[in-house]
Amino acid sequence: MSRHDGQDAQTLDQRFEEILINLKPYLLSLSASKNSKLCRLWLERLNRAHDQRNLRNDYLLELYKQLKNRCFKSPFNEPPLGGRLIPISSCHRLVTSSSCNELTETSLLPCEQKRAWPKPRSKSLRRDTARCRNKTPTRHFDVHSSSSPNRISHAENSAVLSPAVHFYEQPDSSRNSLRPYREKIEKLSSVVQDLETQNEKLKQKLTYYHNALASDEVPHLRARISQLMAEIANLKSKLNEVQKIKAVLLERHEGIVEQYKKKLTEQFNKMKSQLESAHIVNEALNKKIAAFEQKLRESSQQNYVQSSSKEWEQKIENLKDEYEKILQEKDEEIKKKGEIVQQKESELSQKLSEISSLSRKITDLERSVVSKSQDDGQSQLAEQYKSVKEEMSAMIKHMESAARKQNESHQQEMLALKKNFQKLEKLTHKLTARV
Numbered sequence: 001m002s003r004h005d006g007q008d009a010q011t012l013d014q015r016f017e018e019i020l021i022n023l024k025p026y027l028l029s030l031s032a033s034k035n036s037k038l039c040r041l042w043l044e045r046l047n048r049a050h051d052q053r054n055l056r057n058d059y060l061l062e063l064y065k066q067l068k069n070r071c072f073k074s075p076f077n078e079p080p081l082g083g084r085l086i087p088i089s090s091c092h093r094l095v096t097s098s099s100c101n102e103l104t105e106t107s108l109l110p111c112e113q114k115r116a117w118p119k120p121r122s123k124s125l126r127r128d129t130a131r132c133r134n135k136t137p138t139r140h141f142d143v144h145s146s147s148s149p150n151r152i153s154h155a156e157n158s159a160v161l162s163p164a165v166h167f168y169e170q171p172d173s174s175r176n177s178l179r180p181y182r183e184k185i186e187k188l189s190s191v192v193q194d195l196e197t198q199n200e201k202l203k204q205k206l207t208y209y210h211n212a213l214a215s216d217e218v219p220h221l222r223a224r225i226s227q228l229m230a231e232i233a234n235l236k237s238k239l240n241e242v243q244k245i246k247a248v249l250l251e252r253h254e255g256i257v258e259q260y261k262k263k264l265t266e267q268f269n270k271m272k273s274q275l276e277s278a279h280i281v282n283e284a285l286n287k288k289i290a291a292f293e294q295k296l297r298e299s300s301q302q303n304y305v306q307s308s309s310k311e312w313e314q315k316i317e318n319l320k321d322e323y324e325k326i327l328q329e330k331d332e333e334i335k336k337k338g339e340i341v342q343q344k345e346s347e348l349s350q351k352l353s354e355i356s357s358l359s360r361k362i363t364d365l366e367r368s369v370v371s372k373s374q375d376d377g378q379s380q381l382a383e384q385y386k387s388v389k390e391e392m393s394a395m396i397k398h399m400e401s402a403a404r405k406q407n408e409s410h411q412q413e414m415l416a417l418k419k420n421f422q423k424l425e426k427l428t429h430k431l432t433a434r435v
Contacts, residue, residue, distance in 0.1 A: 008179070008180070009053060012053035012054065012056075012057060013053065015057055016046075016053070016056060016057055016060060019057065019060045019061055019064055020043075020060065022064060023060070023063065023064045023067065026064070026067035026068060027039055027067070030067075035072050038072075038076060038077065038078070038079060039063070039067075039076070041079050041080055042059070042063065042076055042079075042080055045080040046059055046060055046085075049084075049085055052084060052085045054183060055085040055087060055088075056085065058087070058088055058187075059085065059088065062076075062088055063076055075088070316431050319427070319428075319431055320428075320431075323424055323427070323428060326424060327421075327424070330417060330420065330421065333417065334414075334417060337410065337413060337414070337417075340410075341410055344403070344406055344410075348399075348403055351399050355392070355395075355396060355399075358388075358392055359392075361388075362385070362388065362389065362392070365384075365385055365388070366385070
């Protein structure tokens with residue numbers, strides 16, 4: 001792609017965006033969901049056609065014209081087909097009175113070289129140019145060659161040929177730069193053809209209406225019109241009578257409304273006085289009700305105090321009974337514990353007496369050992385003494401540990417009983433204070 005082709009593509013893309021911006025308000029104003037869906041499909045299809053920029057702009061411009069004139073017809077009333085875009089035929093184009101101006105205003109493209117170009121040619125001129133184009137040779141002449149006969153032949157041909165043939169003899173760069181103008185000329189020629197066909201149709205309609213006026217239906221229509229005019233005059237007179245009746249009814253209505261207002265005000269005043277008297281009576285009744293409620297509250301409070309005092313007395317008596325039972329149980333437990341302690345003390349005294357007797361025996365044995373130290377059984381007595389002494393020490397230790405443990409457990413039980421007894425005394429004091 002050459003540099004100029006890239007510029008043309010850029011300008012066509014810019015033109016596509018401009019038409020799309022002008023088209024957006026009409027797309028947003030569409031009420032039918034089917035039309036909006038079709039427009040969305042066509043816009044997606046045109047946005048993908050990057051290799052057919054001219055046709056894409058033609059389609060978008062045609063859609064803009066149809067939406068602007070509030071009509072939606074072929075090819076946009078059906079979803080787009082796959083493949084490449086097909087040129088829009090003249091029967092599918094929307095042609096209005098201002099279509100030429102819109103095309104000339106919207107299809108102009110900027111060009112690098114500003115030059116004057118001749119106006120669109122007529123059909124006869126186009127036929128001449130085509131004929132001359134067929135007669136001219138297809139090869140190009142080299143202007144910069146050194147041979148003079150070639151220059152002379154080229155000058156003669158350029159003098160004889162028409163401007164259209166001279167256009168086709170130009171180089172490719174100038175031909176590409178003038179491509180938009182060619183397209184514009186083709187569009188304008190198609191628009192002119194459409195206008196000619198519309199002009200012929202209008203002429204046919206005009207002749208039809210002239211013939212209809214000259215036919216026999218005209219006097220019948222005039223009689224019908226006069227009949228309708230008479231009916232309209234009759235209806236107007238009836239309308240005047242109805243308006244007069246309406247005015248009389250309005251006057252009577254106003255009088256009736258005023259009388260009704262007076263009666264309503266009188267009844268309202270009576271009801272207001274009755275309501276005020278009832279309000280006074282209601283206030284007196286409310287005061288009496290408040291006094292009765294106060295008396296009821298006082299009596300209910302007294303009854304509540306009496307019932308609550310009786311309940312508390314019963315509760316205190318029950319607590320006293322329970323407390324006495326608990327004290328009796330605790331006294332019995334203390335007595336039992338005292339008996340157990342006495343038994344343990346008697347057992348200890350017995351053990352101590354046994355220990356003292358054993359110690360006496362030991363001393364006797366020691367004496368016997370000392371006296372019989374010279375005998376042969378001295379060794380046996382010493383061994384017996386040691387064994388008895390060990391047994392006595394073990395028994396003493398065991399008895400002392402058991403006595404200590406029993407004393408500690410008895411002391412802990414006594415402390416727990418004292419604490420429970422103190423708690424019971426506190427509860428009795430609290431209950432007596434509440435009563």
